[in-house]
Amino acid sequence: MSAxxxxxxxxxxxLLASDEPPVVLDVRWALGDPHGxxxxxxxxxxxAVYVDLDTELAAPPSPEGGRHPLPRTEDLQEAVRRWGIRQGQQVVVHDDLGNTAAARAWWLLxxxxxxxxxxxxxxxxAWRAAGLPLESGVPADPPPGDVVLAEGALPTVxxxxxxxxxxxxxxLDARAAERYRGEVEPVDPRAGHIPGAVSAPTGENLAADGTFLPAGELRERFARRGAGTAERIGVYCGSGVTAAHQIAALEIAGYRAALFPGSWSAWSADPARPAARGGRP
Structure with a gap:
């Protein structure tokens, strides 16, 4: 893979102790928790610089675009410069939830x-477990960055x-298995899944300590779901957030996948789109 x-x-x-430290982005977000x-x-x-997923990593919600549409490139560039990212500078992204939210920033950048x-x-x-220091409060804004963004480097559908x-x-449907089966639907208009989609819950990408499973284990996980023989792979979730984590896991495993940004939130808002239920595609 490329990187x-x-x-x-x-x-x-x-890296933080080096002459060229990276920008660290803290994407503290969880569904139902607005207090990031x-x-x-x-x-x-x-x-670390705080990044607001709802307002900086997404455009306003709409039935057509879902709960977290992709932001316009010019809006994202304005945010990225506000975070202090300079051209060519390394960026390390995290959250406090196994990177299931932070992967949205990773994918967008x-x-x-x-x-x-x-x-x-x-x-x-992992930072806490290593006994490394934390700080509190809200620091002053970093000096503005100068990064120039393009678009389209990763595939979408x-x-x-x-x-x-x-x-x-x-x-692949990256939501929890019970949402895929249509047993519960806490936020979107209808329950179920896109007909033909295969369940692959995002949480199964992670070990017990919140790190990604080794590449070989991830490769086997996705191969069991058909990735080894598929010519093209796509991923969706509820609103295009945790699906980015699935794409990261697929990349570690050696697969390239496209994101459906609107995901189930957009699909289920269209009454003309069918919804399947149960544990089978």
Whole structure:
């Protein structure tokens, strides 16, 4: 693959002490928890910059675009410069939830043409477990960055493309298995899954300590779901957030996959789109 996906805690500690430290982005977000900024202020990696997923990593929600549409490139570039990222500078992204939210920032920045972007393996929990320092409060804004973003470096599909992948390729549903089966639906208009999609819950990408499973184990996990023989792979979730984590795991495993940004939130908002239930595609 074109670039590494993760940075270890030990590597980040060394990088932060180097002459060219990376920008560390703290994407503290969880479904149903609107207090990410307060969690960041309570304790974060020294020098880390808080990133708001709802307002900086997404455009306003809509039935057509889902709950977290991709932001416009010019809006994302404005945010990235506000975070202090300079051209060519390394970026390490994390959250406090196994990187299931932070992967959205990783994917967006990679999609915008930045290659030196990695996820802190194990997220904030790994930093804590290593006994490394944290700071509290909200620091002053960093000096503005000068990075220039493009778009389209990573593949995407729309609803029609997702439906086609479910028929002729491999479409993975990264949501929890009970949402895939249609037993519960806490946030979106209808329960179920895209017909033909295969269940592959994001949480199964991670070991018990919140780090990604080894590449070989991830490769076997996705091969069991058909990735080894599929010519094209796509991923969706509820709103295009945790699906980015699935794409990171697929990349570690050696597979390239496209994101359906609108995901189930957009699909289920269209009454003309069918919904399947149960444990089978």
């Amino acid at each position: 590494r996906v993760t940075t270890t805690v030990a590597e980040l500690r060394e 900024r307060a969690h960041y202020a309570e304790a974060h990696i020294p020098g 990679r999609h915008a043409g930045l290659t030196g972007v990695t996820l802190l393996d194990g997220a904030l929990g 729309d609803a029609e493309g997702a439906a086609e992948l479910a028929r002729s390729g491999l479409l």
